[in-house]
Amino acid sequence: MATRMRSTVGELQSGLAVAGCALASGTRGDALRILEQYSGYRFSELTTIRRQKPEAFRQIVQLAAAKQTAKAFAKLLELGAVTETSNDHGELHQCAAAAYLSATKQGRSALLVSPTWAEIVAVTDKVRETLKAEGAISPQEEAVAVFDSLSWTVAQKKNASQFEPGQRLRFVRRTKHFDRGETMEVVTTVENGLRVRRPDGTEIDFNPTSSAAYFDVGEERELKVAAGDWLLLQANHGKEFINGERVQVREIQNGRIALADGRSLPAGFNTFTHGYAVTSHSSQSKTVDDVLLVASSKSFAAVNREQFYVSISRGREHVHVFTDDAELLARRVTDSHARKAAVELQALRDDLSRLGFVRREPVKDETTSPSIAGRTITGRQDFRNIRPMRETRLSRVSRLHPVQRIAQAVEQVRRWVGEALRITQRVESTSENAEKTEAIKQPEQTEPTMKQTPEQKYRQSVREKMLRNIEQSRQQQGRSRGISH
Numbered sequence: 001m002a003t004r005m006r007s008t009v010g011e012l013q014s015g016l017a018v019a020g021c022a023l024a025s026g027t028r029g030d031a032l033r034i035l036e037q038y039s040g041y042r043f044s045e046l047t048t049i050r051r052q053k054p055e056a057f058r059q060i061v062q063l064a065a066a067k068q069t070a071k072a073f074a075k076l077l078e079l080g081a082v083t084e085t086s087n088d089h090g091e092l093h094q095c096a097a098a099a100y101l102s103a104t105k106q107g108r109s110a111l112l113v114s115p116t117w118a119e120i121v122a123v124t125d126k127v128r129e130t131l132k133a134e135g136a137i138s139p140q141e142e143a144v145a146v147f148d149s150l151s152w153t154v155a156q157k158k159n160a161s162q163f164e165p166g167q168r169l170r171f172v173r174r175t176k177h178f179d180r181g182e183t184m185e186v187v188t189t190v191e192n193g194l195r196v197r198r199p200d201g202t203e204i205d206f207n208p209t210s211s212a213a214y215f216d217v218g219e220e221r222e223l224k225v226a227a228g229d230w231l232l233l234q235a236n237h238g239k240e241f242i243n244g245e246r247v248q249v250r251e252i253q254n255g256r257i258a259l260a261d262g263r264s265l266p267a268g269f270n271t272f273t274h275g276y277a278v279t280s281h282s283s284q285s286k287t288v289d290d291v292l293l294v295a296s297s298k299s300f301a302a303v304n305r306e307q308f309y310v311s312i313s314r315g316r317e318h319v320h321v322f323t324d325d326a327e328l329l330a331r332r333v334t335d336s337h338a339r340k341a342a343v344e345l346q347a348l349r350d351d352l353s354r355l356g357f358v359r360r361e362p363v364k365d366e367t368t369s370p371s372i373a374g375r376t377i378t379g380r381q382d383f384r385n386i387r388p389m390r391e392t393r394l395s396r397v398s399r400l401h402p403v404q405r406i407a408q409a410v411e412q413v414r415r416w417v418g419e420a421l422r423i424t425q426r427v428e429s430t431s432e433n434a435e436k437t438e439a440i441k442q443p444e445q446t447e448p449t450m451k452q453t454p455e456q457k458y459r460q461s462v463r464e465k466m467l468r469n470i471e472q473s474r475q476q477q478g479r480s481r482g483i484s485h
Contacts, residue, residue, distance in 0.1 A: 064309040069333045084326040096322040097126035108289035112277035115302035120277040137228030149218040157212040173214040232275035246275040280307040291315030304337040
């Protein structure tokens with residue numbers, strides 16, 4: 001993003017003013033921080049905080065902005081702005097809900113902030129229960145199907161194997177096949193991507209790789225809405241409805257929501273939730289009179305230094321923290337979850353060098369090393385250039401036609417039969433000569449027998465075995481002729 005912005009400014013030959021908070025969480029805060037610390041651009045920093053009116057509150061926010069969150073939390077404890085109570089049966093969430101309703105009844109704007117959606121749902125239920133009991137919202141409510149974002153990254157959306165049937169795709173930009181604001185249902189994964197279903201029931205194959213930045217992935221869930229409820233819009237819809245806007249419901253009939261200001265939510269617009277509590281990330285750019293941070297031990301994994309600063313700096317007049325473990329929360333707010341760019345790791349590399357962990361530099365002079373496959377290796381040579389090639393299997397020269405294969409097989413059988421006949425004739429002639437020789441009486445004086453070698457014994461045993469096989473085949477042929485005749 002920063003590279004494209006710089007090239008665009010260079011092409012236009014104009015200046016660029018960038019405003020924002022480098023301490024904010026998210027990719028935008030990361031980009032702004034890197035531009036400020038490592039680019040050649042000039043920056044002006046606002047050092048005076050003017051949002052918080054009480055001096056004590058302003059000092060706490062200044063400490064958090066200076067990354068001294070441990071001191072900031074200690075100041076909150078001194079001022080009595082931290083409530084620690086058990087949450088075994090929802091007491092913590094009930095206490096936070098009571099503080100929120102007390103502020104709104106006094107005419108002050110208030111905002112409940114929590115690091116996780118699970119905690120937001122829990123404290124929202126407590127707020128709505130109290131409002132129903134007081135008659136502020138109607139006891140009659142309707143379940144509305146809304147889009148619940150999973151906050152996937154672009155890399156996750158490019159991987160088709162990540163998707164599951166039943167998930168929803170909401171397009172935030174117009175594409176070749178889908179309009180902006182249109183919501184699709186994932187049917188299944190196919191060879192070239194996904195198969196999605198339109199609201200009218202038609203299905204279409206869709207490749208998420210080329211348009212991963214054009215849609216959001218989420219799930220459909222039911223949200224109970226009643227007259228008097230406050231809703232938080234989570235997406236833009238034209239110029240009439242803005243992301244982050246809080247609206248109050250006047251009435252709801254058959255899923256159509258009419259607002260107290262005279263507007264009505266469009267029929268296809270389903271990206272909203274209850275507007276009593278928000279995440280720390282969603283609270284950015286908001287300003288209220290009282291900010292109430294709810295962080296139980298179940299949400300401590302999402303608590304960090306950046307999240308704590310954003311949460312407590314939303315209020316003008318008051319800030320209050322609700323937790324079930326103040327000591328552990330004081331330690332968790334000092335942890336930083338800021339992501340590091342490659343350029344920011346140079347300091348770590350310098351520290352490792354001082355400890356003796358130095359990168360081995362490539363050899364500049366040619367030094368002789370052991371040879372591989374009869375070839376010597378020098379220092380400048382790459383192992384990929386001298387690695388012996390793996391032996392490959394010889395490929396088949398030609399492919400024979402089936403008729404040719406049959407002819408080849410017949411020829412091999414003919415040769416085998418011919419060789420077998422010649423061996424048989426040779427053995428028969430040898431046996432006849434042996435019989436004639438035995439019939440002639442030899443003189444009484446015989447020559448002494450010579451000792452046979454193992455090879456000669458083996459040949460003799462093979463010869464005797466062949467003679468026996470030939471004799472057996474003759475006898476079988478004789479029996480077969482007698483039966484046939």
